[in-house]
Amino acid sequence: MWKYEKKLEYPVNIRKKDLKMAKYLMAQYGGPDSELAASLRYLNQRYSMPDDRGKALLTDIANEELAHIEIIAAMISQLTKGASIDELEKAGLGGHYSMHDHGLFPANPNGVPFTSSYIETSGDYIADIESDMAAEQRARATYEHLMDMTDDIDILAPLSFLRQREVVHYQRFKELRNYYLEKKI
Amino acid sequence: MNNYRDYYNYANNNYNQPNYKNTLNANIYDPYQGFIRGNMFPDLYNTYKLNKPVEIMPKNEQAELLTYIDALCFALIDLNLFLDLNPNDENAIRLYNEYRKEKDMYMRAYQDKFGPISLDSANLDGSTWKWIKSPWPWECEY
Numbered sequence: 001m002w003k004y005e006k007k008l009e010y011p012v013n014i015r016k017k018d019l020k021m022a023k024y025l026m027a028q029y030g031g032p033d034s035e036l037a038a039s040l041r042y043l044n045q046r047y048s049m050p051d052d053r054g055k056a057l058l059t060d061i062a063n064e065e066l067a068h069i070e071i072i073a074a075m076i077s078q079l080t081k082g083a084s085i086d087e088l089e090k091a092g093l094g095g096h097y098s099m100h101d102h103g104l105f106p107a108n109p110n111g112v113p114f115t116s117s118y119i120e121t122s123g124d125y126i127a128d129i130e131s132d133m134a135a136e137q138r139a140r141a142t143y144e145h146l147m148d149m150t151d152d153i154d155i156l157a158p159l160s161f162l163r164q165r166e167v168v169h170y171q172r173f174k175e176l177r178n179y180y181l182e183k184k185i
Numbered sequence: 186m187n188n189y190r191d192y193y194n195y196a197n198n199n200y201n202q203p204n205y206k207n208t209l210n211a212n213i214y215d216p217y218q219g220f221i222r223g224n225m226f227p228d229l230y231n232t233y234k235l236n237k238p239v240e241i242m243p244k245n246e247q248a249e250l251l252t253y254i255d256a257l258c259f260a261l262i263d264l265n266l267f268l269d270l271n272p273n274d275e276n277a278i279r280l281y282n283e284y285r286k287e288k289d290m291y292m293r294a295y296q297d298k299f300g301p302i303s304l305d306s307a308n309l310d311g312s313t314w315k316w317i318k319s320p321w322p323w324e325c326e327y
Binding site for chain 2: 003004005007009010011053056057064148157163169172175
């Protein structure tokens with residue numbers, strides 16, 4: 001069962017329209033290491049976890065990733081607010097406008113739609129946790145690339161928060177993997 | 186209590202947090218310092234590009250109260266992940282429950298004054314269905 005709270009995990013208040021950053025942020029909305037992929041990956045993998053610690057950790061991280069989808073969506077929504085067709089076309093979002101207008105759609109920055117093949121589920125909990133560690137590292141790297149592309153503090157603050165969460169999640173997955181290997185579970 | 190930073194000093198004294206810091210298996214930030222870093226654990230904190238964490242600048246009382254809630258909710262999220270892997274850490278459990286009670290108190294205060302954040306809110310009673318009233322989180326301009 002899920003419950004919605006009418007607030008973000010971290011506030012998003014972007015004052016300046018920036019269509020290029022909106023386009024690049026779609027990497028974390030609909031790309032292979034996006035928050036959407038992460039939440040669905042852990043939600044599918046949790047059924048293969050061998051003990052209560054693993055079931056809890058994958059459930060709770062998946063839950064937090066759902067909140068991260070909402071942060072990225074809020075950012076894209078604010079960055080594109082009031083953009084004209086001409087401005088969208090100049091930022092390379094003409095293709096997006098033709099199919100989705102100003103609506104949000106989970107695709108990567110090049111318009112390639114989200115696909116469930118991004119969700120790695122092997123049924124083997126060590127293989128799954130190690131793929132999760134790699135996914136958290138790739139997402140951290142993506143956040144660093146995004147941070148490299150802007151100097152707007154309104155964009156950098158939530159990106160920095162989200163990047164840091166990847167650091168923590170990576171550490172927790174690593175601890176779980178090591179615990180299973182040490183305990184020979 | 187003039188601003189949210191004073192509040193956190195108050196909270197530290199109130200709950201005698203240094204005791205927890207000394208006995209928790211890991212060092213830990215207070216909720217606000219953890220929240221602005223995205224990490225409650227100094228040992229795990231790892232920065233990129235920004236040389237210091239970005240302070241939250243609430244524009245009004247509503248945003249300020251929400252910052253207390255956001256910080257406490259964040260502390261609970263990060264302690265929750267820690268506890269999943271350290272389920273016998275009594276000090277972390279105690280800290281989790283202190284922050285949970287404090288968060289509940291501020292959630293009640295916020296919702297009484299500014300409308301529901303949760304569908305469990307007692308503030309949903311009345312002649313108008315307040316849930317649909319703005320602000321929506323992605324439109325936050327308060």
